[in-house]
Amino acid sequence: MSESVSTRKFGATSITGARIAIVVPALGAGGTEHVVNLIANHWARAGHKVTLITLEPPNVTPYYEFDPAIAITGLGVPPQRSSKLQSGLLVLRRIQRLRSAIRRAKPHLVLSFLTRMNVLTLLAATGLTVPVIVSERNNPALQPFGPLWKWLQNRLYPRAFGLVTMTQGALDHFPAKMRRRAWVIANAVDLPAGWQKKRGKNILAAVGRLTHQKGFDLLLEAFSKIAETYPEWKLVIWGEGDERPRLEAQRDALGLKARVEMPGVTPRPGLWVETADVFVLSSRYEGWGIVLLEAMAAGLPVVSFECEWGPGDMIKHSSDGILVPRGDVEALARALGEVLGDGALRERLAVTAEASARRYAPERILSEWDALASCALKHAAATRWLQDA
Template sequence: MQKVEGGTEDARGFAIAIVLSGIGAGGTERVVSMLANRLARNGWRVTIITPEATDAQSYYPLDSSVDIVRLGLPAARYGRFRGRWVAIRRILGLRRVFARLKPDVILSFLTRTNVQSLMAAVGMDVPVIVSERNNPAMQEVGPNWNRLRSLFYPRAHGLVVMTSGALSFFPESHRRRSWVIPNFATLPHGVVARRDGKVLTAVGRMVHQKGFDLLLQAFARIARRFPDWTLALWGEGPERETLERLVHGLGLEGRVHFPGLSQRPGGWIESADVFVLSSRYEGWGIVLLEAMAAGLPVVSFDCPWGPAEMVEHRQNGLLVPPEDVEELSRAMALLMNDPALRDRLAQAAKSDSRRFEPDRVLSQWEDVLLQAAVHRHSGSTQRRLAPAA
């Protein structure tokens, strides 16, 4: 990779437009908030653009110099024709904002938003970098969006993914320039893992991907052996009622709790003793990394992709075959039954998570964006590129 000599000083005066579907709670939103804050501190003019309602508030703190533009076209269940009309309005809205801001680089997150950003920027002399944050081989975006992605991704300046597995999904035409940048491990100030109880914890949006139904089945197999342990499922989503019915069907009343969203980012860590990732697939699995950074013992499905890049089996956590409920229950029982093993794995997890410190990861993002901005002006500037150290 190359970098611009002079470090962040060369970024001053550059403008970036960051486009994403929402500014609420979530892994992508966390990355965007921290990246936007870093860029703003380093002299970039930063604008976040979201289709959300005009009164939408950011779940994560943002620097006072970061502007937010809300298009007032939030996600909702639309019929086919209504949905297309809303998508067109979003594209037109993005194009108007791009024309007004005249950014040096556009950074877009998630497939549908990426396609809309690329369409909105057609004919504009501005590089667009798109980032996929999930597992593109497993995530269903629909045939129309797949076709549009195939048509417009070759127009992107470059593609950022979190794992080599995700990168291998895309043909060469979709990644003229490409970068694998992992997620980072970060804990909000004041959040500390206490690990003085007996609570299994899982965190995520309550959707099929997260596999909470598999986790409940695994817990049901061992619950009677560990009557003093409980399971907390943090998050909200369309499958919550289905999961609550499953709790009843498995006879787990009083043993499983649904606390909802934590009142502050990372607050769920403070009541967790063992963290479990039961996802069928992931783009990365940022909550797994957060648990490791907090010094929690972890057990995870070895799902595609992400967990195997963070967890080394029996060294800093436990990995079990994807969607194998029986093996998941055994791994959970192993940790629940062995405090010494929990302590050993927790200490190793906390140490190993330093590979993903925010400053290291965010500096990779800034290098990519700076290269793109300089590339746009390469015909009229004397900025000099030097090999990275």
């Protein structure tokens, strides 16, 4: 048994002196990457040796700032368009390099994020005596997922020490054999340090990757229905992604080029909260929707599709936000018109939203991750998994 771990006590909600490997595809801008940033920094500052393993090249600069004590290992095998044969070879290369990286890190615990990465991690850890926890960060029922990956997920997830989802709805989607040990841990809200309110320019903000999932095409259609009624308001969609050309073409076809801005990713994480006056989430589905929670914590009135899952956990309709049926463009347009046209309503929603968001303070959510890690490490110690290689 490792001396650095065996001489320490694992409390009910705390751990000390562990080596932890966190596996995630990339460290760019996004909700999962933000969560990884919070957890990794928290554990590093608590005295653990944290290694981040990504598919990115070794020299890529993370979007979020990490504690200097954290080791970042880029495997140099990022996603890329290729033939089926090349894709298969690339998957094998990822598994091989991931396995080598895990062995070098000698972790007492491996925590993996996102479905395909979870599958790769479980394959890479086959035969290694280390507990692996997998975390689902999206809607498992609706996210695009090929039949081979689905088959691998069904076969491999039962091997994991445990499964983490952000909502009970997502967890209930998985069969019992995949959730023998399971945790529901919501996302924490963490606004940028030193942010300032620079509001009053009538900005309706939306944030997310420019993908089909985020429903910005539905948002553009909804905004086009109320744009003439509220000429003083403009829509700003923050984010980047493959759908940009199509969304820009749709915006221009709707005659909204002067009313809709798409400036890309903010220079620093979360700075969009400074200039927004109202926030809207138009996703077709979500795992959680961290930007919605960030908007609420920043004291913004919010309007959201009630997509599965996340928004319904955060918002109590008409109290701290407005929920509309998922995908209903007419209902979204009406709700946005209601909020944009009523300053008193915006103020009331903003005050209650900020109060509601305090339920997701980082210290509370991170204590749940501590409890999860403590459980895994205790089990590993009991089954003699905490042995130095």
